[in-house]
Structures are given as C-alpha cells and as structure tokens.
Amino acid sequence: MNTFSTTLACMLAALLVAGSAHAQDAKQKPIAIHSVNVDLPASTASFPPGPGSDVAGKCLICHSAGMVLKQPALTQDQWKAEINKMRSTYGAPILDSEVETLSTYFAGISQQQQSR
Numbered sequence: 036m037n038t039f040s041t042t043l044a045c046m047l048a049a050l051l052v053a054g055s056a057h058a059q060d061a062k063q064k065p066i067a068i069h070s071v072n073v074d075l076p077a078s079t080a081s082f083p084p085g086p087g088s089d090v091a092g093k094c095l096i097c098h099s100a101g102m103v104l105k106q107p108a109l110t111q112d113q114w115k116a117e118i119n120k121m122r123s124t125y126g127a128p129i130l131d132s133e134v135e136t137l138s139t140y141f142a143g144i145s146q147q148q149q150s151r
C-alpha cells in the first residue's frame with residue numbers, strides 16, 4: 036500500500052467509526068410514547084333567549100355555546116362572515132335564509148357584551 040491509499044483507508048475507517056457512533060447515539064435515545072388522560076371542562080353556557088336563539092341551536096352541532104359567546108364582540112357584518120365561514124369551511128347546515136336572523140341575534144349579544 037502506498038502512502039496515499041493508507042491515508043485514504045484511515046480516513047474511511049475513521050468515517051465508519053464516526054458513523055456507527057452516531058447511529059448508536061440515536062439508538063440510546065428512543066422516543067417514548069405515553070398515553071395521557073385529559074379532562075376537558077364541561078361547558079354549561081347556553082345561548083340567551085331571543086329571536087334567533089332557536090336557530091342558533093344549530094351552532095351546537097359542532098361546538099359549545101360558550102365557545103361562541105366567549106369570542107370578541109363582532110359587528111353584524113362580521114357575524115355574517117363568521118357564520119358563512121362555518122357554512123363554507125366546516126359545512127354547518129345553516130340556510131341562506133337563516134344568516135340574517137342569526138347575524139342579528141349574535142350582533143345583539145355582542146352589543147350587550149360591549150355595554151357591560
């Protein structure tokens with residue numbers, strides 16, 4: 036073996052050792068997967084009575100009333116956009132004819148929130 040190939044062989048050997056040391060490192064740190072239990076609080080909030088509150092019951096198909104009521108106050112146009120997002124993005128079964136009633140109802144709640 037000439038000097039060049041000896042050097043090359045040493046470098047290869049060093050690379051192999053370094054490579055396997057690295058692989059061993061990965062083996063020594065396995066990913067641990069544990070099961071956990073999460074108790075979510077039950078929501079007791081309900082929509083306040085008023086014109087539209089019956090239709091608002093449809094919003095409860097997917098989430099709680101508290102989830103809707105705890106959002107920042109919105110204007111009627113913003114509520115329309117929000118309701119249409121629920122329809123187009125998440126498939127909420129809200130009719131075209133119900134959007135006006137619902138947005139009036141939720142805008143009214145928003146106004147009450149702001150005057151508190």
Ligand code: HEC
Nearest residue numbers: 093094096097098103106117118121125126127128129137
């Ligand atoms: C088909 C299921 C479905 C229905 C029905 C539904 N929503 Fe939602 N809504 C969702 C999902 C999914 C989210 C997003 C939840 C999250 O990001 O954690 C959401 C989030 C929201 C939010 C939080 C802000 C946002 O845009 O993420 C508001 C406010 C809201 N919905 C209002 C309503 C109202 C009002 C109604 C009834 C008119 C309604 N939703 C009906 C599925 C629905």
